[in-house]
Amino acid sequence: MRSRAVLRVYRGDRQLGTLKSYEVETCEGMVVLDAIHQIQAKQDNELACRWNCKAGKCGSCSAEINGQPRLMCMTRMDRYQGDIIVEPLKTFPIIKDLVNDVSWNYEVNRKIKAFHPKPQQGGTLRMQQYDVDRVQEFRKCIECFLCQDVCHVLRDHNRKDVFAGPRFLVRLAGLEMHPHDVEDRLEAAKNILGTEYCNITKCCTDVCPESIRITDNAIIPLKERLVSRYYDPVAWVWRKITGKRKPV
Amino acid sequence: MFETFEHDVLVIGAGGAGLRAAIEAHAMGAHVGLLCKSLLGKAHTVMAEGGIAAALANNVAQDNWQAHFRDTMRGGKLLGNWRMAQIHAMEASARVMELEQWGAMFDRTSDGRINQRNFGGHRYPRLAHVGDRTGLEMIRSLQDHSAEQDFKVYMEFTAYRLLKDGDRISGVIGYWRETGRFALFRAKAVVLATGGIGKCWQVTSNSWEYTGDGHAMAYVAGAELIDMEFVQFHPTGMVWPPSIRGTLVTEAVRGEGGVLLNGKGERFMFRYIPAMFRGEFAENEDEAKRWLIGDKLARRPPELLTRDVISRAIVKEIKEGRGTAHGGVSLDIATQRTAEKIRSKLPSMYHQFKELGDLDITKQPMEVGPTTHYVMGGVRVDPETAQSTISGLFAAGECAGGMHGANRLGGNSLSDLLVFGRRAGASAAEYAKALNAFPNVDEQVARNLCREMLAPFDRTEGENPFAVTEALQTVMQDWVGIVRTEEELVRARKKISSLKERALHVRAGGNRQYNPGWHQALDLMNLLVGSEMVILAAIERKESRGAHTRIDFPKSESKWAKVNVTIYEKAGQMHVKQQPLPEIPEDLRKLVEGEPS
Known part of the structure; x- marks a missing residue:
């Protein structure tokens, strides 16, 4: 393993910035976040980044490393041979250096109706583990927003006005598939969160550090529910007759 | 020099305790503000892994609050505040069920109830959990629930010092990370929920936020703090590679059957069962093996002793030359459980070691050693109201002292956050309601602090x-x-x-x-x-x-079992005094000292 490495780190704000080179000492098992911390402590006290747990559990240290959206704390230095380029996320405005303004995500989150259970039978909810497994996959999300960063509807077309992005479709799917939930969020999924804007290129799934199968397990089932609600004539007739809104 | 905001109740800290306090104060009609040092949802609570302790008695019907109370007091080596431990044991179950009503998805038993796992110092399987990411589930459930409440959340704001009007709390001054500008929050009541002090040490499982802000703010403002000598070193932190030293390896590994071995391959914990717990733990490997496969007559393996005992044992093994290659001991689950079970119950540990340590925990043992984890000591509070020795200043969670005594049991932190977070929020709202006007803020003092x-x-x-x-x-x-x-x-x-x-x-x-x-x-x-x-x-x-x-x-x-060491400020100097522990009622004392029911 090499004993030194060069990092080229974005320094600047949303208007102006450059990649600045820093040489760091490396040691076994070192991750990119360690290198950033070393730069902060020894070379450049003003280099800004976010981090918390340093164990892949909080989703704070998202960045683009050699162009790939990744968590800095879970990215080993020894993956790379040459210089390592570290930049902030491209989809969100830059505050400073590696810190992005991700406040838009928190606004979107408030548009989703939270979990509301059926009235209770004797206090505790009864659920089978296989039902729970399905939802727990979505609840692994650590809100690193890497999926939002890589989603081309947000990244290339900047349609934050109409599309909530993969992170929030994952949350939505988790709520919709909760065995005890009574809310109906399909109208919001269509009209407010813009589920139909996703054209299932699966880029989000590729970058998810929690390996959530975002497209296959969350977005496609949501799209299927939207199809039966809004575009399936048989289901439309069924609803007219029975008055039931949720698919059987 | 600063902008000004006003709230009836201002909560500092947005982990489990802070969020729960804000939710409660808001529900009681207070105008609430919540300050986060990081972004919302990133607080240290997300790193809690193993579970939340509550005597739901889903897995073992004999469990009840009395048993939970007894375990907590004995785990705290009889130094805990009995009333806090009692309230905690009595209310934890309701808080867990409430979390489920807010969307938390705990792992299930075969009959569909919340599944509970074994943990150190708990006599029965008591920890409601979600694999090994229970803290994330908890914070997300609270966060999503609170997204529907209209209290104000201020992100990336660091509180610096508390302000007082005479003896009363009157506000907080601090800065926005993004701009570095200052803000003054005027408040009738303030709830501290700022977590711990783990960043005082080199090897720690704690994040950059854990700089003891609440401890220091309370101290400077004149509050008393107790039990500060008790800092929990979690027995199992990662030791290799060096860059990751200190990162937590959840106690759930042992809860699921993991064993500790020294460098010679000996299962050493049998030699370290303290007198207080003798008779409650397996005495040899054979009995421990029978426990693992579900033999009801076999006692629990000594790897499930309390954290203080295990950390000390590990240090001794290493000091006496029986450590592993990188100065730790081995934690082995691979030989105890199937690969499938390990991956389903400990997914983030599997991932963490695979990515950061080049190690497959379903095949190889982990190398572990103690890491700074939690401070039992903190702001002295009234057990019922969570109010500190300063009027209008409340504290809950890790920054409050008393509940855990000399040693905290695993799983008792998440439940502590909810139980006393809720109580602090409620008391703060009541306190604020009783005040007609906002206490005065001396702007000159605020300017000097800036x-x-x-x-x-x-x-x-x-x-x-x-x-x-x-x-x-x-x-x-x-x-x-x-x-x-x-x-x-x-x-x-x-x-x-x-x-x-x-x-x-x-x-x-x-x-x-x-x-x-x-x-x-x-x-x-x-x-x-x-x-x-x-x-x-x-x-x-x-x-x-x-x-x-x-x-x-x-x-x-025994004379030290009757006093709390108390820290306070006087004329700019730090002082220490001994204060008698509140006397435990006779029936509860018998419960703690007697045989387990």
């Missing part, structure tokens, strides 16, 4: 704040660790005095926008206060109890 915060920019020459922080962490690691002596503690205290001097001359360059050097310079002040409290309290307590081990006073003494 100038104090800016001081690191005024220095044209000065030390690097990161370097001084590192020096402090080295002192604490070397001399104020798991095993302590008077000589080393006194040496550490002297060293702290010189570090305080150095901290007054650290320099921040550049401007105020998102400037880590400046933030570090300010956090350093709090780290020094926290460190000094631990050292002073540790010198005072001349015995060994729970997480506080003195080589020069190796025994627990």
Whole structure:
């Protein structure tokens, strides 16, 4: 393993910035976040980044490393041979250096109706583990927003006005598939969160550090529910007759 | 110089305790503000892994609050505040069920109820969990629930100091990370939910936020703090590779059957069962193996002893030359459970070791050693209301003291956050309601504090704040660790005095926008206060109890079982005194001291 490495780190704000080179000492098992911390402590006290747990559990240290959206704390230095380029996320405005303004995500989150259970039978909810497994996959999300960063509807077309992005479709799917939930969020999924804007290129799934199968397990089932609600004539007739809104 | 906001109840800290407090205060009609040091949802609670302790009795019907109370008090080596431990044991179950009503998805039993796992010091399987990411589930459930409540959340705001009107709390001053500008929050009541002080040490499982802000703010404002000598070193942190040293390996590994082996391959914990717990644990490997496969007559393996006991045992094994290659011991689950079971119950541990340690925990043992994890000590509070010794100042969660005594049981932290977070929020709202007007804020004092915060920019020459922080962490690691002596503690205290001097001359360059050097310079002040409290309290307590081990006073003494060591400020100096522990009622004393039911 090499004993030194060069990092080229974005320094600047949303208007102006450059990649600045820093040489760091490396040691076994070192991750990119360690290198950033070393730069902060020894070379450049003003280099800004976010981090918390340093164990892949909080989703704070998202960045683009050699162009790939990744968590800095879970990215080993020894993956790379040459210089390592570290930049902030491209989809969100830059505050400073590696810190992005991700406040838009928190606004979107408030548009989703939270979990509301059926009235209770004797206090505790009864659920089978296989039902729970399905939802727990979505609840692994650590809100690193890497999926939002890589989603081309947000990244290339900047349609934050109409599309909530993969992170929030994952949350939505988790709520919709909760065995005890009574809310109906399909109208919001269509009209407010813009589920139909996703054209299932699966880029989000590729970058998810929690390996959530975002497209296959969350977005496609949501799209299927939207199809039966809004575009399936048989289901439309069924609803007219029975008055039931949720698919059987 | 600063913008001003007003709230009836201001909550500082947005982990489990802070969020729960804000939700409760809001539900009671208070106008609530919630300050987050990081982004919402990133607080230290997300790192909690193993579970939340509550006597739901889903897996073993005999469990009840009395048993949970008994385990908590004994785990705390009888030094815990009995009333807090009782309230906690009685209310934890309701808080877990409430969390489920807010969307939390716990793992299930075969009949569809919340599944509970074994953990150190808990007599019955008691920890409601979600694999090994229970904290994330908890914070997300609280966050999503609170997204529907209209209280105000202020992200990336660091609270610096509390303001008072006479003896009453009147507000908080601090800065926005993004701009470096100042804000004054006027409040009728303030809830501290700021977590711990783990960043005082070098090897720690704690994040950058854990600089003891609440401990220091309360102290400077004149509140009393208790039990600061008790710092929990979690027995199992990662030790290799070096860059990851200290990262937590959940106790759930042992809860699921993991065993501890020394460098010679011996399962050493059988040799370390303390007298207090003898008879409650398996005495040999054969019995422990029978327990693992579900034999109801077999007792629990000694790997499920409390954290203080296990950390000490590991240190002893390593010191006596029976450590592993990188100075740890082995934690092995691969030989105890199937690969499939390991991946389903410990997914993030599997991932963490695979990515960061090049190790497959379904095939190989992990190398582990103690890491700074939690401070039992904190702001002295009233058990019922969570109010500190200052009117209008409340504290909940890790920054409050008393609940866990000399050692906290795993899983009792998440439940503590909810139980006392809720109580603190409710009491703060009631307190605020009773005040007709906002207490006065002396703007001159606030302006002076702003100038104090800016001081690191005024220095044209000065030390690097990161370097001084590192020096402090080295002192604490070397001399104020798991095993302590008077000589080393006194040496550490002297060293702290010189570090305080150095901290007054650290320099921040550049401007105020998102400037880590400046933030570090300010956090350093709090780290020094926290460190000094631990050292002073540790010198005072001349015995060994729970997480506080003195080589020069190796025994627990009954006279020390009756007092809390209390820290307070007087004329700018830190003082220490002994205060009698509240007397436990006879029926509860019998429960704690008697045989398990």
